[in-house]
Amino acid sequence: MTKSSLTHFIPQRILRYAPTDLCPLDGDIPVLQLLNTCRNRDTANTKNYINTYEDFLTWCYEIRLIDQDTHNLLEIEGNCYVQEAAGIVNQVILAREMLYDLIYCLMSNEPVHHRVIEEFNTINIEANKHLRFEMTAYGLRKVWHNVDEEMAFPLWLIIKYAGDFLMSADVQFIKKCHCGSFYLDKTKNRNRRYCNPLTCGSVRRSTKYYQRCFSVTG
Numbered sequence: 001m002t003k004s005s006l007t008h009f010i011p012q013r014i015l016r017y018a019p020t021d022l023c024p025l026d027g028d029i030p031v032l033q034l035l036n037t038c039r040n041r042d043t044a045n046t047k048n049y050i051n052t053y054e055d056f057l058t059w060c061y062e063i064r065l066i067d068q069d070t071h072n073l074l075e076i077e078g079n080c081y082v083q084e085a086a087g088i089v090n091q092v093i094l095a096r097e098m099l100y101d102l103i104y105c106l107m108s109n110e111p112v113h114h115r116v117i118e119e120f121n122t123i124n125i126e127a128n129k130h131l132r133f134e135m136t137a138y139g140l141r142k143v144w145h146n147v148d149e150e151m152a153f154p155l156w157l158i159i160k161y162a163g164d165f166l167m168s169a170d171v172q173f174i175k176k177c178h179c180g181s182f183y184l185d186k187t188k189n190r191n192r193r194y195c196n197p198l199t200c201g202s203v204r205r206s207t208k209y210y211q212r213c214f215s216v217t218g
Contacts, residue, residue, distance in 0.1 A: 023049035023059050026195040028184040031162040032174065033063050034096050035103065036181045036195070048093070053078040053085035053151070056092055060154040070153075077151050088151050095123055095155060099162055103182070106166070107174055124163060127156035 027033035037059065039047040050056050054075065061071040078085040098119045105112045130150065134143045147153045165171070175185045181195035194200045 023055065023062070024181065025059070025063055026181050026183060026200070029161065029165060030063060030065055030158045031099055031103075031165055032182040032184060033059075034092075034158055035100050038096065038100075039180060041100070041180070050089065050092060050096075053089050056089060056154065065157055066154055073148065074151055074153070077149055081151070085151060088155065091123070091152065092155055094119070095159065098123075102166070103174065106171055107176070120159075120163075123155075123159050126152075127159050130156065131160075 024036050024039070025033060027036045037049045039045075039049075050059060057066075057071050057074055057078065060066045061068065066074075098116055101116045102112055102120065104110075105116075130145055130147050130153075131142050132145045133140055135141075136143070144153070147156075150156075170184065170186070173184050173186050173190070174182060175192070176182055177193075177195035177200055179195065179200050181200070183192070183195040185192040
């Protein structure tokens with residue numbers, strides 16, 4: 001990879017936490033980035049990076065899913081309606097695990113349980129309630145309607161992106177890094193090996209280098 005092709009691996013961060021506890025942003029597209037907000041899934045060392053509505057909003061802004069104005073507006077809504085915000089976080093976690101089951105089955109060529117499809121349909125139906133067709137300068141388009149103060153709006157965005165992505169041929173490009181993170185390998189020869197070559201890839205290469213040096217000197 002050239003230096004210019006690596007720039008998207010250096011995201012804009014909102015430093016509200018200790019540098020060692022920053023939510024991972026790797027994954028290339030929102031649906032995979034959401035899966036990667038849970039590390040070491042189904043183990044004693046499971047790490048969930050989305051614990052509050054503020055966590056979710058910050059992450060959405062950092063992956064460029066929402067802009068600064070939307071982030072600020074929804075942050076105010078979350079502070080005003082704390083219980084509703086907590087409910088949105090629960091929806092996000094449930095949606096994340098549903099998408100994990102769905103994508104895992106697709107990658108493994110395993111049948112998808114009907115429960116997973118029903119969960120996907122339920123949240124997709126809720127998102128569709130806020131979409132309508134309008135004429136724009138580019139012709140007839142689907143646009144979001146009356147979502148300015150809807151705290152679930154970022155989640156609906158992810159679900160709509162997920163639906164479009166999972167029906168596309170790009171599903172075949174999903175890979176899983178040795179660290180457990182999902183990413184999209186659309187390189188020419190499909191030879192990308194790491195979720196983030198600047199971090200995970202660098203650590204992996206350094207480890208292999210020291211292992212080789214140790215085996216030679218030993």
